[in-house]
Amino acid sequence: MPAAPLPATRFVLIEPSHAGNVGATARAMKVMGFNDLVLVAPRWPDVLARPEAIERASGADDVLARARIVPTLDEALAGVTHLCATVMTPRDFGPPTRSPREHFEMLLKQELPAPATQGLEAENASNSGAAEAGQGVAFLFGCERFGMANDDVYRCHVALSIPTAPDYGSLNLAAAVQLIAYEWRLALGGFQVGSAGPVPAPGIEPLADAAQVAAMLAHWQQALVAVGFLDPAAPKKLMPRLAQLFNRARLRPEEIHILRGVAKAMLEAGERVKR
Numbered sequence: 177m178p179a180a181p182l183p184a185t186r187f188v189l190i191e192p193s194h195a196g197n198v199g200a201t202a203r204a205m206k207v208m209g210f211n212d213l214v215l216v217a218p219r220w221p222d223v224l225a226r227p228e229a230i231e232r233a234s235g236a237d238d239v240l241a242r243a244r245i246v247p248t249l250d251e252a253l254a255g256v257t258h259l260c261a262t263v264m265t266p267r268d269f270g271p272p273t274r275s276p277r278e279h280f281e282m283l284l285k286q287e288l289p290a291p292a293t294q295g296l297e298a299e300n301a302s303n304s305g306a307a308e309a310g311q312g313v314a315f316l317f318g319c320e321r322f323g324m325a326n327d328d329v330y331r332c333h334v335a336l337s338i339p340t341a342p343d344y345g346s347l348n349l350a351a352a353v354q355l356i357a358y359e360w361r362l363a364l365g366g367f368q369v370g371s372a373g374p375v376p377a378p379g380i381e382p383l384a385d386a387a388q389v390a391a392m393l394a395h396w397q398q399a400l401v402a403v404g405f406l407d408p409a410a411p412k413k414l415m416p417r418l419a420q421l422f423n424r425a426r427l428r429p430e431e432i433h434i435l436r437g438v439a440k441a442m443l444e445a446g447e448r449v450k451r
Contacts, residue, residue, distance in 0.1 A: 184312025185360065186212040187353060188252045190328065191319040193219040199232030200350030202239035208357035209367065213243040214252040221245070249328060253386035256314040258283065261324055261332040262352055264345050269413040270326070271420055273335045276356055280363035314386070315356050320349050330416035331390060333423045384432045392432050393419055399439035402446030
């Protein structure tokens with residue numbers, strides 16, 4: 177039986193400020209067999225070509241060459257379905273906090289849908305995590321100084337916390353990428369032939385990707401305001417809690433359409449009340 181295709185994998189750096197860390201991230205990814213890197217609004221628009229990045233990449237120039245720079249996190253997450261934040265401390269009302277090894281074991285048991293390509297083509301697509309490959313995992317890393325913003329953590333399915341010394345838990349960005357990449361590659365079976373990962377169930381339907389879920393949540397937020405359920409002046413933590421509820425549901429695209437239909441009906445009802 178041929179090896180199953182792996183889940184597509186993407187590494188996302190949010191507002192990185194040091195070109196050297198971007199290059200070192202490319203190197204950390206390449207040694208673990210991954211090459212899909214996306215930068216969200218980096219400090220330096222030319223960061224991928226800066227000497228510090230190229231020097232620290234140390235032979236991973238191909239990863240830098242194919243890396244993409246996008247202005248928003250939504251664009252960085254197009255085509256992936258499972259979002260993993262990386263944090264030092266848990267967030268109130270945020271996703272569950274787990275160690276990488278614990279979460280990856282749970283994730284692969286869920287039979288995360290993988291790209292629908294076959295053979296060598298599937299192996300290349302799995303490693304790159306390209307959007308056109310379909311379903312997959314994105315690992316999100318915040319800027320060096322402040323880490324991830326709460327709103328970005330809230331939209332994720334899990335907050336990965338690397339076990340560190342209690343009196344000094346600060347990891348360099350590229351070091352954190354290396355640890356996550358290693359643990360994920362280990363969970364996928366390393367590079368041994370025939371141990372590529374889970375086999376999707378026959379006929380399994382794809383999950384809605386992160387962009388579809390985010391758009392649906394924005395639609396619901398508008399609708400909940402329209403019907404008076406959500407006070408925009410005092411939203412509290414309703415939307416982060418709804419985000420976690422829908423993440424646990426592992427929604428399919430057709431379910432997104434249903435939920436957006438409900439939101440549309442609520443908006444129309446709100447307009448009728450105003451008249």
